[in-house]
Amino acid sequence: MTQSREVLAMMDAHTTTFGRKNGCTISRCGAFLLSVFFLVCLVATGFLVYHFAPCLDENPRKSCIDTTSDSVISTAKAFSTSSIKKKTENLRLPRSVLPDLYEVKLIPFIWEGNFTFNGEVKIIVNVTEDTKNVTLHAVDMKIDEGFTSIREYSKMSNRTRPIEILEQRNDTERQFHVINTSGTLKAGKQYVVHLKFIGYLNDYLEGFYRSSYKVRNQTRWIATTQFQPTDARRAFPCFDEPAFKAKFQISIARPKNMTSISNMPRRGEAKPVSGLHWYLWDNYETSVPMSTYLVAFIVSDFEMLQSEAKNFRVWARKEAIEQSRYCLSIGPRILSFFEDYFKIKFPLPKMDMVALPDFAAGAMENWGLITYREATMLYQEGVSTNGNKKRVAEVVAHELAHQWFGNLVTPSWWSDLWLNEGFASYAEYIGMNAVEPSWKVLEQFVVHDLQNVFALDALESSHPISVEVGHPDEINEIFDRISYNKGASIIRMMDHFLTTEVFKQGLTNYLTERAYQNAEQNDLWDALTKQAHKSNALEKGVTIKQIMDTWTLQTGFPVVTVSRQYRTGAAELTQERFTLRNGTIVTYDEKQPLWWIPITYTSESQLNFNKTQPSYWMKAEKTITINDLGASSSQWVIFNVLETGYYRVNYDKTNWQLIIKQLNKENFRNIATINRAQLIDDALNLARAGKLDYSTALDVTSYLAHETEYLPWKAAFVGMGYFDSMLAKMPGYDKFRKHALKLLDNVYKQVGFKDSINDPQLTVFTRINVLNWACDFGHDDCVRNAVAQFQNWRTTPNPNENNPISPNLKSVVYCTAIRVGGQTEWEFAWQRFLETNVGTEKDLLLHALGCTREAWILNRYLDWAVTENSGIRKQDVTLVFGAISSNIIGQPLAFNYFRNNWARLREYFGTSLLTLTNIVKSTTRGINTKYELKDLLEFATEHKDELGSATRTVQQAMEQAEANIRWLERNHAAIRDWLVRNTA
Structure with missing residues (x-):
C-alpha cells in the first residue's frame, strides 16, 4: 500500500502544478518522470482491462475467458513451481548410522487434562563410516537432553565406554534431533543411543494420538497410532525413513482395566509399573525387520473375537464387536489365499485387526496390527448396505496384500510409494474375488479404478507414478489416485500382457529375493523380465523396464x-x-x-x-x-x-x-460389457477434450435406453455427472434432465424401487445408481416412493431400532426426502445420526444431510463439521464437505466456507493436512466460471506458504476449473442443439 500512496501524492503534486494559469514551470527531469509515470499507468490500465474487463466482442460466443484462463493457469503453474522449489532442501538422514534394534518403552496417560506419554528408547545402531554425529527424527516431543547417552555396544556387558556428547539440537524445519559427539563413532562398530522424552497424545489423528467414544454419556479414551508416512517420529525418536529397517521390542504400560496390542504377540505376563500401581507393562516379542511407519500399538478397553486357530483376531468397541464378524469370516481366508498367491507364508505369528472410532484414512497396513476406521471394517447385517459389505471386503483385502507388498518388501523411498499402493489396489480385487466370486469384482475394476483415474491423469498438473519427493508435504501429496488407481491399472496391464502365470511367478521371485529388505521399481522390473524371458512371454532384448518406465516415469497417458x-x-x-x-x-x-x-x-x-x-x-x-x-x-x-x-x-x-x-x-451385447463401458467413457471424454464431436459421443450413449448392465451405466453416470455439474446453471438444462430421464426409463422399470436379498450384487448396484439419478431429476414414482418410505420411518415407534427402509435403498430415500423436505426431515436424520451405533449408517446419514436445499442449514452443517463436540468427528469432516459440495446449492457455500475459514480449518486440523487436501478437492470440483477461478487463485496466492501437502491439489483444482470454463465456452451450444434435436 505504501507504493500506491506515493503514486497518489505524485499525482496531486502534478495536478497542482498544471492547474496554474500563469503557464507551465516543469523541469526536464520532471517532464521525464512524468512521461515514465504516464507510461506505467497506461501499461497498468491495459493489464487490468486485458484481464478483468468484460468482453466487448460483438460475437456472443467469443469471450475473454480464454485469455483470462490462460493468465490464471500460468499464474497457477508459477505458484506451484515456487512452492515446490521452496521444499527442495535436503531432508534425508545421513547413512553413516543405521538402526539395528529399537527397545521402546511408552507410558500413555489417557485421561482428561493430561493426554501425554512418557517414553524411553534404546537404539542399537551400526556405524557404516566414521562420524561424530547421530541424526534421527523427533518432532512434537520434549527430549531430556541431560539423560541422552551414547555407548559402545557389547552383548557381554553394559559397562562399555560412553561417548562424550558435545551438544544436542533440534532442527525444527527438518524434524531432526542432532547429537554431536567429541569422540568418533568408528565404522564397523555398534553403539547404543539412549534417550528419554515426553510426548503429547494429540487429537490430529497422526503419530501417537487419542481417540474416544461414549457409553451412556461417559467418554472412554483410547491411545492409538498412525505413522505412515512420517509420523513415527511423533511417538519416539527414530530413523523415520522406510529404508532404515530394524527390529523392534515394544513395551507399553497400560491401566489395569485396559488392554494393549502391538505388531507382535505379548511376551509373558504383564508386570507392574514402578511408581504407578494401577499400571501394568505389556512386553512384546521382538519383531521382524521393518520400517518405522509400520510400527503400531494401541491401548484400549475394546472387546475381541478370534478365529478358530486363535491367530487371527478382531477388536472393536464392546457395543460394536458383533459387527466385526464378517471381517473375521473373510480375513483368514483372504490371508490364506495370498499365501498361496505369493507362494510365501505370512511371516508373523498372528494378525490383529482393530476398528477405531477416529481414523483419518480408510485403514493402515501396520504389520500384524491393521487399523481401520469403523465403517471400513464393521458390517451390520440388516443395517449396512451391499456397498458397505463390498467396501469392508476390498479394504481388508487391500491391507492384507500389503503384508507382502509393502511390509515384507518395502520401497527404499517414497518415490516408489506406488509399488505399495498400486499393487495393493489391484490385489484387493483378486483377494475379494477369492472370497466373493459372485460379485464379479474383477469386471468392476475398469469403472471404479481405471476410468476413475483417467480424469486426474488427463491434467497437465498430474504427476508421474514414480516421482521424486523430499519434504513430508510432498510425500503426502502423492497419496492420491495416481499412486493407487493408476498404479493398479498398469499392474493389471502387466498381468494381462505377461499372462497371470508369468506375472505371479515373477512377483514370487521378487518378494523372495528382497524379503525383509527394501526395493526400487527396477528390482521388480528385473524379476519380471527374467521370468518373462524364461517363459518366452517377452521377446529377447526387450525388458519390462523398457516398457514400464514409459508408464511410471512419464506424466499422463x-x-x-x-x-x-x-x-x-x-x-x-x-x-x-x-x-x-x-x-x-x-x-x-x-x-x-x-x-x-x-x-x-x-x-x-x-x-x-x-x-x-x-x-x-x-x-x-x-x-x-x-x-x-x-x-x-x-x-x-x-x-x-x-x-x-x-x-x-x-x-x-x-x-x-x-x-x-x-x-x-438388439444384439448390442455382442460387444463385451466392459468394452461397452469403455466406448461410453472414451467417447464422452474424447469429446470433452475436443477430439471427437459431441454429436457422435452423445449418439454413442443413446443406446443406453436399452442397456441394463451395471458397468456401462456406471461409466455413463460419471460422464452424465460432469454434464450435470456443468450445465445445472445454464439455459436448456431442462433438456438435459428430460433426455436423461428418457434414457433411464427402461432400466428404471427393470430394477424397480424394491430391494431383494436374492438380487445379484451388480443388479443391486445398478438399482441404487438408477434410483439416485431418477429421484434427483424429479422422476415422479421415484420421489413419491422415497418420501413415503422416509415418512413411514419417521412415524415408526423407536426409529433408532426399527428402520423399515431396506438398507440398499437408504441412500436414495434419505437424500431425496431431505432434499424435497425441510428442517423437520433434516433434524430427524441428524438425531438418527447422533444415536446410531453403526459406523456405516453414520456415513449414509452424514452424506444425506448434505442433500438439503436450505442454504442456512447447509451453512450450519459446515460450521458444525469443524466444531468440537458437535457430534461430527474430525475423520468425517471430508465426508460432510463432499456431500454439501455435490449439492448444486451447497457447492458455492462449501467453496466460500473453506476460503473464508482457512485459518480456522488449519487450527482445527493442526499439522495434518490430509483432510484439508480432500476438502479442497471436493469444494473446487464444480468451479466453471472465471470469477470463481479468480477467487481460487487469489486464495492460493495469499496462502501459498500454508498449503503444505494441499499445494498440488490446489494447482490441479485450478487447472480443472480452467478446463471447465473452456469446456462450457466450446461445447455448450453444440450440446444444447443436440439435446433439442433428440429430446421430444
Whole structure:
C-alpha cells in the first residue's frame, strides 16, 4: 500500500502544478518522470482491462475467458513451481548410522487434562563410516537432553565406554534431533543411543494420538497410532525413513482395566509399573525387520473375537464387536489365499485387526496390527448396505496384500510409494474375488479404478507414478489416485500382457529375493523380465523396464487414434498424450511423451473379447500400421479388449458410426460389457477434450435406453455427472434432465424401487445408481416412493431400532426426502445420526444431510463439521464437505466456507493436512466460471506458504476449473442443439 500512496501524492503534486494559469514551470527531469509515470499507468490500465474487463466482442460466443484462463493457469503453474522449489532442501538422514534394534518403552496417560506419554528408547545402531554425529527424527516431543547417552555396544556387558556428547539440537524445519559427539563413532562398530522424552497424545489423528467414544454419556479414551508416512517420529525418536529397517521390542504400560496390542504377540505376563500401581507393562516379542511407519500399538478397553486357530483376531468397541464378524469370516481366508498367491507364508505369528472410532484414512497396513476406521471394517447385517459389505471386503483385502507388498518388501523411498499402493489396489480385487466370486469384482475394476483415474491423469498438473519427493508435504501429496488407481491399472496391464502365470511367478521371485529388505521399481522390473524371458512371454532384448518406465516415469497417458483404410483392410495407429486441454495452445516442459502400448483388438467378424495378450506393440512409436484388421469395410473394430491397457481409443468417423449402429441393434451385447463401458467413457471424454464431436459421443450413449448392465451405466453416470455439474446453471438444462430421464426409463422399470436379498450384487448396484439419478431429476414414482418410505420411518415407534427402509435403498430415500423436505426431515436424520451405533449408517446419514436445499442449514452443517463436540468427528469432516459440495446449492457455500475459514480449518486440523487436501478437492470440483477461478487463485496466492501437502491439489483444482470454463465456452451450444434435436 505504501507504493500506491506515493503514486497518489505524485499525482496531486502534478495536478497542482498544471492547474496554474500563469503557464507551465516543469523541469526536464520532471517532464521525464512524468512521461515514465504516464507510461506505467497506461501499461497498468491495459493489464487490468486485458484481464478483468468484460468482453466487448460483438460475437456472443467469443469471450475473454480464454485469455483470462490462460493468465490464471500460468499464474497457477508459477505458484506451484515456487512452492515446490521452496521444499527442495535436503531432508534425508545421513547413512553413516543405521538402526539395528529399537527397545521402546511408552507410558500413555489417557485421561482428561493430561493426554501425554512418557517414553524411553534404546537404539542399537551400526556405524557404516566414521562420524561424530547421530541424526534421527523427533518432532512434537520434549527430549531430556541431560539423560541422552551414547555407548559402545557389547552383548557381554553394559559397562562399555560412553561417548562424550558435545551438544544436542533440534532442527525444527527438518524434524531432526542432532547429537554431536567429541569422540568418533568408528565404522564397523555398534553403539547404543539412549534417550528419554515426553510426548503429547494429540487429537490430529497422526503419530501417537487419542481417540474416544461414549457409553451412556461417559467418554472412554483410547491411545492409538498412525505413522505412515512420517509420523513415527511423533511417538519416539527414530530413523523415520522406510529404508532404515530394524527390529523392534515394544513395551507399553497400560491401566489395569485396559488392554494393549502391538505388531507382535505379548511376551509373558504383564508386570507392574514402578511408581504407578494401577499400571501394568505389556512386553512384546521382538519383531521382524521393518520400517518405522509400520510400527503400531494401541491401548484400549475394546472387546475381541478370534478365529478358530486363535491367530487371527478382531477388536472393536464392546457395543460394536458383533459387527466385526464378517471381517473375521473373510480375513483368514483372504490371508490364506495370498499365501498361496505369493507362494510365501505370512511371516508373523498372528494378525490383529482393530476398528477405531477416529481414523483419518480408510485403514493402515501396520504389520500384524491393521487399523481401520469403523465403517471400513464393521458390517451390520440388516443395517449396512451391499456397498458397505463390498467396501469392508476390498479394504481388508487391500491391507492384507500389503503384508507382502509393502511390509515384507518395502520401497527404499517414497518415490516408489506406488509399488505399495498400486499393487495393493489391484490385489484387493483378486483377494475379494477369492472370497466373493459372485460379485464379479474383477469386471468392476475398469469403472471404479481405471476410468476413475483417467480424469486426474488427463491434467497437465498430474504427476508421474514414480516421482521424486523430499519434504513430508510432498510425500503426502502423492497419496492420491495416481499412486493407487493408476498404479493398479498398469499392474493389471502387466498381468494381462505377461499372462497371470508369468506375472505371479515373477512377483514370487521378487518378494523372495528382497524379503525383509527394501526395493526400487527396477528390482521388480528385473524379476519380471527374467521370468518373462524364461517363459518366452517377452521377446529377447526387450525388458519390462523398457516398457514400464514409459508408464511410471512419464506424466499422463496416451490416446491411440485408429484410422482405417477401408479399401485395403489396413489401419494406421497414432499415439499422443491425452489432455483435457487438447484443442488449445499447450506448452509442455519436455518433448511429447511416447509409450510402449500393448495393442489388442477384435472385430464384428471375430467377436473375440477374451484375447487380452497384445497382437502388436507400439514400441514408443508415434505411428504403426496394421496391414490386415480381419474386418470388412462394413464391419466395426474395437481396440483395447476388456480395457486391459491404460489408454483411450479414438476412431475415424466411419468406424464410430459402425459401432453406434451395432449398439442400437438388439444384439448390442455382442460387444463385451466392459468394452461397452469403455466406448461410453472414451467417447464422452474424447469429446470433452475436443477430439471427437459431441454429436457422435452423445449418439454413442443413446443406446443406453436399452442397456441394463451395471458397468456401462456406471461409466455413463460419471460422464452424465460432469454434464450435470456443468450445465445445472445454464439455459436448456431442462433438456438435459428430460433426455436423461428418457434414457433411464427402461432400466428404471427393470430394477424397480424394491430391494431383494436374492438380487445379484451388480443388479443391486445398478438399482441404487438408477434410483439416485431418477429421484434427483424429479422422476415422479421415484420421489413419491422415497418420501413415503422416509415418512413411514419417521412415524415408526423407536426409529433408532426399527428402520423399515431396506438398507440398499437408504441412500436414495434419505437424500431425496431431505432434499424435497425441510428442517423437520433434516433434524430427524441428524438425531438418527447422533444415536446410531453403526459406523456405516453414520456415513449414509452424514452424506444425506448434505442433500438439503436450505442454504442456512447447509451453512450450519459446515460450521458444525469443524466444531468440537458437535457430534461430527474430525475423520468425517471430508465426508460432510463432499456431500454439501455435490449439492448444486451447497457447492458455492462449501467453496466460500473453506476460503473464508482457512485459518480456522488449519487450527482445527493442526499439522495434518490430509483432510484439508480432500476438502479442497471436493469444494473446487464444480468451479466453471472465471470469477470463481479468480477467487481460487487469489486464495492460493495469499496462502501459498500454508498449503503444505494441499499445494498440488490446489494447482490441479485450478487447472480443472480452467478446463471447465473452456469446456462450457466450446461445447455448450453444440450440446444444447443436440439435446433439442433428440429430446421430444
